[in-house]
Amino acid sequence: MKRTCYVFLLLSVSAVSFAGNYKSFKVSVYTRAYEVEKMKDLHWLDFTWAIISDQLKVDKIYLETHRDLLIVPDATLEQAKKFFLDRGIEVGGGITYTINEANSFETFCYSDPEHRKMVREIAEHTAKHFDDFILDDFFFTSCKSDIEIKAKGAQSWTEYRTKLMTEAAQELVIKPAKKINPKVKIIIKYPNWYDHFQGLGFNLNTGPQIFDAVWSGTETRDPATAQHLQNYLSYNIIRYFDNLRPGHNLGGWVDAGGSNLGMDRYAEQLWLTMFAKAPEIALFAYNQLIGVALSPEMHRTPWQGQGTSFDYDEMMKPVQTAHGEVVPTTLARVAGVTFDKIDGFVHKLGKPVGIKSYKPFHSLGDDFLQNYFGMIGLPMDMYPNFQPTNR
Structure with missing residues (x-):
């Protein structure tokens, strides 16, 4: 069995306190438009929410207003x-700007007048209902329509798209939304593939400055799949994005990816996010928390029973709730046990520090190098700008 040691150098004890279910962080659930649309059926909503809330303490839910033209x-x-406010759950909104996610993540074409109109109307629709909303990590463009090719001209796709998406953020999302609801806070969630953002228009130089806040994709899933992301990224990306605009990185984000390796892998992603001192973690998504059924054949790893941090057998024990005894059935219980365990001590940890590493905006080469250093026990602290004091 491989044993990976994560070294975190932690300083002063934090005195931050939270009024929610946990001492120093919030747990939220992101809900796709597909499931939000089903919430018109209160019976379905009540039944599915019981599956989640009986197994996991939730502070906030994000209700998506658009995905795939729905x-x-x-x-x-x-x-x-x-429904959620009546149960003491905070509520925010969400948008996924996709035309058809199943069609190779088909995005909007942000120079197309018809698409621009739709993007603006979706932002306005969302701002009517929520005082904060997250843009899921598809606020980029891969479109190469005739309109886009003409608009690009002699620029490279990277030059064109980074400028275009900065303009689209300001003119099609932020300004229209704030005109409808002046107090709305708009958060952009950046995914985990930061070394390649610029090619599709994500601009870490401008985005964190023009949006009210950012969110970090801490999902590292299965390192053997196409992305080949190292586990340490779940920690490192929080620190990196926090250094883009200190105090404006509001949380991490993990989905069920990688749970095929065992629920230890899922729990590890959640814990690494919390060790980076993320103030909130969003679980993607409602459908996974009700639909990923626990299976010992798939999810109980061979090294269980040897005193590991995540104890599958302990997690599977029935729990007492307001509705009586509940037998764990889905991914929600794994998250619940994982958060309960780390909540006992993570609030006592100080601000993470590490070896300062310079990663310029839009730089390429040596993909995700710092995460490999992290995997051998070197704590990393990435910055976009070099300063003489960063030694």
């Missing part, structure tokens, strides 16, 4: 909001 109606959004 726009959730006003009445459904308001009904879902009321």
Whole structure:
């Protein structure tokens, strides 16, 4: 069995306290438009929410208004909001700007007048209902339509797209949304593939400055798959994005990817996010928390029973809730046990520090190098700008 040691150099004890279910962080659930649309059926909503809430303590839920050209109606959004607010759950919004995610993540074409109109209307629709919303990590463009090719001209695709998406953020999302709701906070969630952002228009130089806040994709899933991301990224990306605009990185984000390796891998991603001192973690997504059924054949790793941090057998024990005894059935219980365990001590840890490493904006080469250093026990602290004091 491989044993990986994560070294975190921690300083002063934090005095931050939270009023939610946990001492120093919030747990939220992100809900795709597909599931939000189903919330028009209160029976379905009540039944599925019980599956999650009986196994996991949730502080906030994000209700998506659009994905793949599905726009959730006003009445459904308001009904879902009321359902959660009545149960003491904070509610925010979300948008995924995709035309068809299943079609190779088909995005909007942000120089196309018709697409620009749709993007703006979706932002306005969302701002009507929520005082904060997250852009899921598809606010980029891979479009190469005739309109885009003409607009690009002699520029490279990277030059064109980084400028275009900065303009689109300001003119199609931020300004229209704040005109509808001046107090709305708009958060951009950046995915885990930061070394290649610029090619599709993500601009870490401008984005964190023009949006109210950022969110970090801490999902590293299965390192053997196409992305080949190292586990340490779940920690390192929080620190890197926090250094882009200190104090404005609001949380991490993990999905069920990698749980095929065993629920230890899922729990590890959550813990690494928390060790980086993320103030909130969003679980993607509602459908996975109700739909990923626990299976010992797949999810119980061979080294269980040897005193590992994540104890599958302990996690599977029935729990007492307001509705009586509940037998763990889905991914939600894994998250619940994982958060309960780290909540006992992570609030006592200070601010993470590490070896300062310079990664310029839009730089290429040596993909995710710092995460490999992290995997051999070197704590990393990435910065976009070099300063003489960063030694």
